[in-house]
Amino acid sequence: MRKIVVILFILVLLLFHLRYMSRNFDWDSCVYALNIQKNKVEAAFYNPHHLGFESSGLLYWRLLQDVYPTTDIMFFLRLRILAFALFFLGAFTWLFYKLYHDFIAALLLAFLIQVSQAFWFYSLHNDTPLIHSCLMALLFLFTIFFMRKGLKGKHLIFLWVVQLFSIYFHQSNVIHFGMVPMAVLLTDGRTFGTKMRIIFLYLFTLGVATILSYLFVGFIILKRGLGNIDEKHFSFWMFLYAAIDRWGTSGGEKNYIHYFYRGIGDAFLVFQNVAPKFRVNFSDLWNRSHAPYNLHLLFWIFSLSLGFLNFRKMRKEFGKELFIMLFWLIPSIGFYTWWEGYFFEFWVGTTIALWILNFYILKSLSFPSLPKFSQSLIHSTYAVVGALYFITNFTFSTLPRSVGPKFGYIEGIQGPVLKLAEEKIYK
Template identity: 75%
Template sequence: MKKVFLFIVLLLLCLFHLRYLSRTFDWDSCVYALNIQKNRIESAFFNPHHLGFESSGLLYWKWIQSIYPTTDIMFFLRLRILAASLLFLGTFTWLFHKLYKDYIVALLLMLVIQFSQAFWFYSLHNDTPLIHSCLIALLFLFTVFFYRLGLSKRHLIFLWFLQLFTIYFHQSNVIHFGIVPMALILSKGKSFGIKMRTIFIYLLLLGIATIVSYLFVGFVILKRGLGPIDEKHFTFWMFLYAAINRWGTSVGEKNYFLYFYRGIGDAFLVFQNVTPKLRVDFSNFFAKDHLIYNLNALFWMFTLAMGFINFRNLWKQFKTELLLMFFWLIPSICFYTWWEGYFFEFWVGTTIALWILNFYILKSFSSTMFAQFSKSVIHTTYFLLAGFFFLTNFAFSTLPRSIGPKFGYIEGIQGPVLKLADEQIYHR
């Protein structure tokens, strides 16, 4: 019955999203669609920081056309992202229920994640953040799940492939290499020497697979070389987003505190493009331009304060989860704040991690004497949060962007974008 109910919830979410599917066109989403539309394997591997995104998109697009001949590529690529989002939400709910034996909290937490701005936006948008963030979240949850079952060889093989695919879908996920090794260190029943040997083999094979994949794509598929240092050089392709000054490592003064504040804030509530201003203002707490952002900031400040105050119980109940999450949250916050922290696309996975951490903190206050009351407090909290994020982000983000088309930064590709925006399916 629980599986049937979950299926109905996901079906309703799917129908709702189809009704309000994004009609926003920006540079990234359009370039990725155009790379697939070229129907060439070289174009599908043009972007080194996500080998799996466009290449799997090309296979998907060929499959769609074999079933239903169409030229409406952007619409169907958005359906692909939506399907990945719903599949993750279903798997998340199932795993969370299995781990913590609370079906209602699993459903409500799934909805809170869904209605957070970054996750919701990229569930309806042909861009890279959604799939790889979901894969990292699943890597964390499956690692916890298998840790409790004893981390057999079969489990490690599954986690190895899952982790490899997180790297294929976004190069930056190499920073999360420590999640599975930490679980191995914490596992029981094996000597320290066996654990270290297993970790060494796991990481060695992961590194070899990653390196060989990039060498094969760069030298064989794209025919890059090691001659003169120019755009045809292998390293230029491999480190494309670090080689061009307009991204990530571009020179100039950087305010990393503001980067983090902007990125993480936009990931929860309606984003503000690149306006460098602070929307949290406790001196004007109830002003309409600040109220929702003040409430969100206050909620997270209160959450972290509660976690600090109750850290002894938190550590006692969720020691394993916290140690594994360290290798998810801390590298994410440090790396993405340094890279392009002001873009909320980099914080999709971090918001998922923070919601899971929020559950651990609330759960650490649960009392065995008042178990049902403690559960009802957590359920009520997530019900109210889901409603808050739904009303805010739907009214000011999802609804306006479903009435389109709307155009963001499309410099240099205006012509092809206008053709994408005029897809026939929207006129039927």
């Protein structure tokens, strides 16, 4: 019965998303589509920070042409992202239920993840943030799941493959190298020396596979060299986004607190994009223009404060999960705040982690003598917050972007983008 519920949940989301598919066209999503449309392996590996995104997109596009010849590339690339998002939500629901034996909470958490602004936006958008973020979340959940089974060799091989593909889909995931090794350290049944040998082998082979992959793509596929320092040099391709000063490490004054506040805020709700100012205003708490954002911020302040005050009990119940999660959350928050924290695309994975953390906080506050009542409080809280997120993000984000083409920054590629926007399937 539960499996049928999950399938129906995913089916309803699929039909809903197909009805309100994004018509937003910006520089990144269009360039990635155009790279695939060229139907050349070299173009599919142009971006070094996500080897797997366009290359898998090209393979998908070629297979699709064999089954259903079409020129509507942007729609079907968006459909690919949506399919992976829905697969993730189904896997998340089932894994979370298996881990914590609360099916309704698992389903509501999957809904909360879906209606958070960053996940919702990028599940309908041909861009890189969603797939690699979902892979990191699956890596975390499978690590916990397998750790409870003793983290055998076959489990480590599976986790190794997931982590390698997460790096292929976004280079920045190398910062999460510590998640699986920490699980190995926390698993019982092995001596400390054995654990250290397993960790060394895991990290060494992961590092070698990653390095060899980049060397193969750079030198063999793209035919880069080590001669003159120019656009044909291997290092220029490898560190492309650091070499162009409009991204990441660009000059100018940086307010990292502001970056984090704006980025994480937009990742949950349409926090700043709708208006050129922050929409939180506690001096006018119930004003319709501010109420959703005020309540959202109060919810997280209250939740995290409860977690801090109840940390001893939370650590007792979820100590291993929290320790492994540190190697997911801390690198993400630190690196993405420094890199381009004001863009909510970098916070997709962090929002998923924070929803899982929120469950640990609320679950640790449960009354042992009143288990059903405690569960109903968690379920009711998530249902109310989910409704708030759905109404706000649908009204100000999903609905406007589904009505006719919307254009973001597309300087230099206006012509090809207009052709993408006129795809027949949208008519």
